[in-house]
Amino acid sequence: MKKYLYLLLPLLLTLPLFCSCEKNVYPLSATEFMMDTVITITVYDGEADALDSAMKLCKKYENLFSRTVETSDIVKINNSNGTPVTVDPETSELLKIALDIAEKSDGAFDPTVLPLVELWNVTKNTTPPKQDKITEGLKSVGYKNIHIDGNTVTANNGVKLDLGGIAKGYITDKVVEHLKQKKVTSAIINLGGNLYLLGNKKGEPFSVGIQKPFGNSDQHSAVLMMENKTAVTSGVYQRYFKHNGQLYHHIIDPKTGYPANNGLYAVTVVSDSSSLADGLSTACLLLGTEKATALAKEYGAELIIITSDDQLITTDGINRNTKKGETVLNLK
Ligand code: AMP
Ligand code: MG
Numbered sequence: 001m002k003k004y005l006y007l008l009l010p011l012l013l014t015l016p017l018f019c020s021c022e023k024n025v026y027p028l029s030a031t032e033f034m035m036d037t038v039i040t041i042t043v044y045d046g047e048a049d050a051l052d053s054a055m056k057l058c059k060k061y062e063n064l065f066s067r068t069v070e071t072s073d074i075v076k077i078n079n080s081n082g083t084p085v086t087v088d089p090e091t092s093e094l095l096k097i098a099l100d101i102a103e104k105s106d107g108a109f110d111p112t113v114l115p116l117v118e119l120w121n122v123t124k125n126t127t128p129p130k131q132d133k134i135t136e137g138l139k140s141v142g143y144k145n146i147h148i149d150g151n152t153v154t155a156n157n158g159v160k161l162d163l164g165g166i167a168k169g170y171i172t173d174k175v176v177e178h179l180k181q182k183k184v185t186s187a188i189i190n191l192g193g194n195l196y197l198l199g200n201k202k203g204e205p206f207s208v209g210i211q212k213p214f215g216n217s218d219q220h221s222a223v224l225m226m227e228n229k230t231a232v233t234s235g236v237y238q239r240y241f242k243h244n245g246q247l248y249h250h251i252i253d254p255k256t257g258y259p260a261n262n263g264l265y266a267v268t269v270v271s272d273s274s275s276l277a278d279g280l281s282t283a284c285l286l287l288g289t290e291k292a293t294a295l296a297k298e299y300g301a302e303l304i305i306i307t308s309d310d311q312l313i314t315t316d317g318i319n320r321n322t323k324k325g326e327t328v329l330n331l332k
Contacts, residue, residue: 030055035062035168037192041175044201046184053182054175058191061174064088065167067114067160077153078114078160084152092151094170094275098163101279102143105295109283110254112155114162115140120259122250127243134257141254165251168194169232169278176274193233196274200227210329213237213265213306221306222320222327229331230274234281235266235306251285260286263308267292270318270331271301289313304329 028051029042041054066072073091087095098111115137119129129137145156155161168191175189176196186199188206197206205227209220214237224231236259240249249259267284269277276299284292289305293315296303305313312327314320319330 032058034058035066035171035192036164037168039191040188041190042188043179043184044186044199046179046187047182050179050182050184054178054189057175057178058171061090061167061171064091065094065163065171067162067164073153074161074163077155080155082154082156082158084149084154087151087153089151090174092148092153094163094167095146095148095153095161097170097275098166098279099143099146099148101166101276101283104298105280105283105287107143107254108286108291109165109279110141110143111161111163111166112141112143112146112159113165113252113254114160116252116254116257117162117164117250120248120250120252122239122241122248122259126241128248128258138254138257165234165282166275166279168192169230169274169276172196172230172274172278193238194230194274194278195232196230197226198228210268210304210306211235211266221310221312222304222329224268224270224304224329226270226331229270229272230277231268231270232274232277232281233266233268234285236260236285237265251282253286262286262288264288264292264305265308266306268304269296269301270304271299277301302331 027042027044030051031038031040032055039058041051043051063069064073067074073087076085101109119133119137140158142159145159147154172189172191172194176198179187179198189196205225208224208226208231210222210224212219212221213235234251236247236249240247251260253260264285267281269281271277280299280301284303287295292303296315302317303315317332319332321328
């Protein structure tokens, strides 16, 4: 069977896990558990230390953006009780991107959704929280309470940040920048399903399998051909529990306090910027097809949407063909 890169964790199974210990024998690949997920970077050329330094870079950003690392900028903001906090310029940059997507998505993407994320805690809980707790949680959500002035961030009214919906994308962009500086022209950067395909593979575009929601890890709904682009998927099948036949997943609607429940199973955003694609994919999963399409257009991004009734919807910039019974997607 032909092997594809998969957008989500199963990607690990399909990547060549070569060791980086033997210098300059390409491809070189490294895998580590970071940011609560598995990250794999594979380089096909470039300077000898490109891979190791890229991994170190990921660690540096995890230490800045994590909501569980005590010394991170995000924890400092979350413990600040409304006092202005001086942060790293890159934290400020990431927050500005997050707030822009929050604004343009009319608050569907909201980096202050943390109280609800913790309340639902879908990887541990097996029953939904009580309505009064959800109502209470909703009172502490609101991105408009975050103010950025240069590198100073103020979080008013007790709001707390969770950049889980966008940080991996931002870090992906920084890794790509770094690899280019290290003369890498061909690489796969996969931060827990946040995928960037740098260059191509021996002149051919990379093939990325868009995972079939709730399918086996190697089942895909389509194959996307791409180079020098990022593809980021948000899906209801990634982290969830079921209660009384109802699915409760990890992407929470900041308006209702409940996980999105609009008939979309997965949204993949294809774009030049992974920060954007990451934030947008989370937002689009909440917005539904029509509003998601309009938002993607505003940002010049393309979407691949899979619905609960197994429809595959693509935006105007994507060509669809069928080859050997498979749906193959190309960017126009
Ligand atoms: P993703 O997999 O990129 O869609 O991000 C999902 C993660 O983003 C969740 O695990 C939460 O940490 C966070 N999150 C959940 N709901 C939202 C939301 N409405 N806006 C922003 N971040 C969210
Ligand atoms: Mg996201």
